[in-house]
Amino acid sequence: MIGPDTAGTPGGAGRRGTPDGADAMTVGGADxxxTPGGAGxxxxxxxxxxxxxxxxxxxxxxxxxxxxxALLRADRPDGVVEIVPGPxxxxxxxxxxxLPRLRSRLxxxxxxAAAPGAGAAAADGVVTVPVVYDGADLGEVAALTGLSxxxxxxxxxxxxxxxxxxxxxPGFAYLTGLDPVxxxxxxxxxxxxxxxxxxxxxxxxSAVYPAASPGGWRLLGRSPMPVWDxxxxxxxxxxxxxxxxxxxxTG
Amino acid sequence: xxxxxxxGPYATVQDLGRPGYGHLGVPRSGAADAPxxxxxxxxxxxxxxxxxxxxxxxxxxxxxxxxxxxxxxxxSCPVELLxxxxxxxxxxxxxxxxxxxxxxxxxxxxxxADTGDARGLRREPGAEIPGGRGLRRDxxxxxxxxFWVPAGGLVRVGTPATGLRTYLAxxxxxxxxxxLGSRSTDSxxxxxxxxxSPGATLPVGPARELAPITVDAAPPPPAARTPVxxxxxxxxxxxxxxxxxxxxxxxxxxxxxxNRVGVRLRGAVLKRAVDGELPSEGMVAGALQVPPxxxxxxxxxxxxxxxxxxxxxxVAPADLARIAQLRxxxxxxxxx
Numbered sequence: 001m002i003g004p005d006t007a008g009t010p011g012g013a014g015r016r017g018t019p020d021g022a023d024a025m026t027v028g029g030a031d032x033x034x035t036p037g038g039a040g041x042x043x044x045x046x047x048x049x050x051x052x053x054x055x056x057x058x059x060x061x062x063x064x065x066x067x068x069x070a071l072l073r074a075d076r077p078d079g080v081v082e083i084v085p086g087p088x089x090x091x092x093x094x095x096x097x098x099l100p101r102l103r104s105r106l107x108x109x110x111x112x113a114a115a116p117g118a119g120a121a122a123a124d125g126v127v128t129v130p131v132v133y134d135g136a137d138l139g140e141v142a143a144l145t146g147l148s149x150x151x152x153x154x155x156x157x158x159x160x161x162x163x164x165x166x167x168x169x170p171g172f173a174y175l176t177g178l179d180p181v182x183x184x185x186x187x188x189x190x191x192x193x194x195x196x197x198x199x200x201x202x203x204x205x206s207a208v209y210p211a212a213s214p215g216g217w218r219l220l221g222r223s224p225m226p227v228w229d230x231x232x233x234x235x236x237x238x239x240x241x242x243x244x245x246x247x248x249x250t251g
Numbered sequence: 252x253x254x255x256x257x258x259g260p261y262a263t264v265q266d267l268g269r270p271g272y273g274h275l276g277v278p279r280s281g282a283a284d285a286p287x288x289x290x291x292x293x294x295x296x297x298x299x300x301x302x303x304x305x306x307x308x309x310x311x312x313x314x315x316x317x318x319x320x321x322x323x324x325x326x327s328c329p330v331e332l333l334x335x336x337x338x339x340x341x342x343x344x345x346x347x348x349x350x351x352x353x354x355x356x357x358x359x360x361x362x363x364a365d366t367g368d369a370r371g372l373r374r375e376p377g378a379e380i381p382g383g384r385g386l387r388r389d390x391x392x393x394x395x396x397x398f399w400v401p402a403g404g405l406v407r408v409g410t411p412a413t414g415l416r417t418y419l420a421x422x423x424x425x426x427x428x429x430x431l432g433s434r435s436t437d438s439x440x441x442x443x444x445x446x447x448s449p450g451a452t453l454p455v456g457p458a459r460e461l462a463p464i465t466v467d468a469a470p471p472p473p474a475a476r477t478p479v480x481x482x483x484x485x486x487x488x489x490x491x492x493x494x495x496x497x498x499x500x501x502x503x504x505x506x507x508x509x510n511r512v513g514v515r516l517r518g519a520v521l522k523r524a525v526d527g528e529l530p531s532e533g534m535v536a537g538a539l540q541v542p543p544x545x546x547x548x549x550x551x552x553x554x555x556x557x558x559x560x561x562x563x564x565x566v567a568p569a570d571l572a573r574i575a576q577l578r579x580x581x582x583x584x585x586x587x
Contacts, residue, residue, distance in 0.1 A: 048485035051565030084533030091533025
């Protein structure tokens with residue numbers, strides 16, 4: 001039976017899975033590790049067909065994805081309804097559009113986006129995210145990294161991160177550029193509920209949980225700053241390409 | 252207002268979803284079989300993007316507190332309309348006047364002429380429902396044609412013999428508050444209204460500004476026997492050269508654990524030529540995502556906007572509604 005099911009209860013029974021990729025249907029390889037494929041630099045961009053209405057541009061790198069994303073949003077081609085940047089691609093969905101024409105446009109834009117010294121995608125300034133570093137896993141992360149809890153906080157606040165892309169849940173931003181010392185594995189057993197605002201790390205990423213959900217990332221603290229609000233425009237504070245700096249505050 | 256007496260196995264409010272937020276991790280959502288919802292809306296004179304109710308395996312009982320035109324499309328179910336006015340009740344007069352006025356406004360049309368005067372029909376002998384507390388059966392209700400439900404009328408939807416999802420549109424549309432521009436329940440992210448539960452009430456929008464109802468009935472789509480069309484890629488090169496042939500050689504069976512996110516298929520294993528992991532990338536509805544077990548999942552309306560398993564092919568948009576109507580145990584055949 002399909003029923004109310006397995007399907008209809010996100011947040012219940014872990015249907016939704018966690019960013020760990022426990023569920024093939026919802027996640028899978030959300031990791032963005034280095035991979036085969038990719039456009040590389042020079043030559044014509046590889047643009048793949050993604051169904052009748054979609055084109056998947058191989059950017060080969062996150063920065064190029066952000067630049068292409070920004071170019072497309074600044075001057076959106078006719079008929080484009082979705083632009084979804086990923087670590088090495090940008091998906092462009094345009095039902096009813098002239099796809100061959102869109103393809104050549106994307107090819108041209110990609111040349112700009114991939115040009116050496118093209119600079120950062122955009123990001124008007126840096127978003128400072130305040131964090132109360134009292135997370136349940138702070139001690140364990142310290143143990144895993146051989147640092148003191150205070151040093152963990154210093155490493156987490158010491159670098160500017162960049163929103164790579166969003167996934168897993170609305171407003172869930174994968175923050176890239178985490179200090180390699182803090183690259184720790186996810187929890188072996190995900191928590192059934194992580195509160196909204198939890199600041200966490202896993203693998204090469206950090207994130208601020210936009211809403212309460214199951215989660216297997218290690219919790220360093222919590223942010224009083226809401227990062228997701230469906231009534232706001234845009235609803236997400238952390239959009240792809242946004243530069244982020246964590247700042248320790250006292251709760 | 253629509254009062255949910257029983258939602259059936261799973262029912263949600265759906266419109267055409269919330270496109271444009273994929274980069275923020277928001278699924279598009281919307282009716283799984285969008286053409287059926289659009290048709291139901293057209294049948295009651297709504298804009299095609301109005302919100303309606305998506306039933307899964309039928310089985311719903313819905314009461315309307317005010318009279319309204321209703322249409323049902325998608326998987327064909329037996330439909331029963333019970334209206335106030337049985338023996339011992341006298342409160343149906345206002346409703347009768349309303350329905351008569353509506354009929355006049357619609358003008359002469361074949362369907363109504365065939366069934367004759369609405370008042371006469373309601374008083375057809377033998378239509379009382381035993382134990383129906385003053386409700387009597389109104390025989391004008393059915394699939395693929397608009398029908399008038401008077402105030403207090405109860406729509407009972409049975410179980411479809413084939414297909415999975417049935418759409419109910421009400422003139423004026425289901426008027427729950429939109430979230431990010433859509434009234435759809437997103438089963439993956441939880442955005443939008445909760446799935447329908449007994450006792451839930453759904454406001455109905457105003458019908459005053461709507462165009463008159465001009466369509467009397469629509470033919471249900473014919474049962475398609477041709478294979479579902481696919482477009483190869485974007486990651487067909489991650490699979491062995493004969494994987495596309497394997498995909499199309501034999502039918503796949505729909506697994507039990509299918510839902511609005513995706514239809515899980517069981518059949519020929521699609522072998523990979525490339526090891527390793529794909530960085531997550533944007534996904535489209537209809538994508539055949541292939542996890543390591545080689546059994547494809549066809550993404551439906553609530554699919555995650557990004558995914559990390561390679562997509563071997565994408566269902567042609569014109570055939571996606573057929574996928575949305577597959578029930579567990581059904582088989583589906585593909586062609587590239």
